[in-house]
Amino acid sequence: MLPAALPIRYSLSDVSLGDWIGLRRHFGLQTPDPRPFMGEAEVRMIRGHLRPGDRMLEWGCGGSTLEFSTHVARYCSIEHDARWHGRIRAAIDARGLTNVSLLLVPPDLPLAGVPNYARAPAERYAQFRSYIDAVGRFGDVTFDRVLIDGRSRPECAAAALPWLAPDAVVFIHDFFNPKYDIGPYHTLVLRDYELIDAVREGQTLAVFRPRD
Ligand SMILES: C[S@@+](CC[C@H](N)C(=O)[O-])C[C@H]1O[C@@H](n2cnc3c(N)ncnc32)[C@H](O)[C@@H]1O
Numbered sequence: 001m002l003p004a005a006l007p008i009r010y011s012l013s014d015v016s017l018g019d020w021i022g023l024r025r026h027f028g029l030q031t032p033d034p035r036p037f038m039g040e041a042e043v044r045m046i047r048g049h050l051r052p053g054d055r056m057l058e059w060g061c062g063g064s065t066l067e068f069s070t071h072v073a074r075y076c077s078i079e080h081d082a083r084w085h086g087r088i089r090a091a092i093d094a095r096g097l098t099n100v101s102l103l104l105v106p107p108d109l110p111l112a113g114v115p116n117y118a119r120a121p122a123e124r125y126a127q128f129r130s131y132i133d134a135v136g137r138f139g140d141v142t143f144d145r146v147l148i149d150g151r152s153r154p155e156c157a158a159a160a161l162p163w164l165a166p167d168a169v170v171f172i173h174d175f176f177n178p179k180y181d182i183g184p185y186h187t188l189v190l191r192d193y194e195l196i197d198a199v200r201e202g203q204t205l206a207v208f209r210p211r212d
Pocket residue numbers: 034035036037038059060061062063064065079080081084149150
């Protein structure tokens with residue numbers, strides 16, 4: 001017989017997130033690790049530029065971290081969101097990816113209000129100064145490949161410049177996506193970088209080399 005205190009009818013909404021995760025684990029239904037949050041053409045283009053000895057930097061971790069870190073020698077990633085960082089950290093550990101360094105660098109100012117990509121460059125930098133400058137926290141390394149797929153993307157592209165190896169390639173995801181304020185955004189990036197490859201369909205991807 002059911003105890004009197006329990007509700008008569010159950011629905012999924014009666015089950016807390018903790019119970020739900022416990023039930024899934026109990027029945028061997030693990031939440032799958034995330035895939036890169038990008039289209040297959042974009043993933044293929046990035047993979048095509050990776051070499052086994054590369055040191056790669058990333059702003060905005062995710063399925064991309066799990067996928068691309070297996071194609072390079074060292075993978076350094078910077079994330080601002082604590083929950084997302086925790087989820088990807090757990091997946092990295094579960095897979096035994098020992099070449100990945102993942103930093104959690106929260107925003108310096110609260111995120112509420114205007115989305116970061118719609119802010120003026122100085123405001124974007126003030127909000128994410130520590131995150132942008134975290135490129136300098138991986139020791140005395142330069143990066144062969146850089147994936148920019150997080151917050152403050154033009155400012156991250158500028159901050160990466162002193163840390164690029166001589167033949168470096170920089171990927172900016174969503175670069176041609178009209179959701180972003182792409183006019184001023186493009187001007188800032190194209191001041192320092194020249195476009196060498198692109199996926200213009202789907203979520204879009206731009207591939208750059210730094211200008212001489
Ligand atoms: C567009 S996602 C890209 C993440 C990663 N580069 C990839 O392709 O998998 C950019 C940011 O969204 C945030 N985020 C939070 N929850 C997320 C989720 N469920 N899926 C993807 N990104 C998430 C994270 O802060 C992450 O850095």
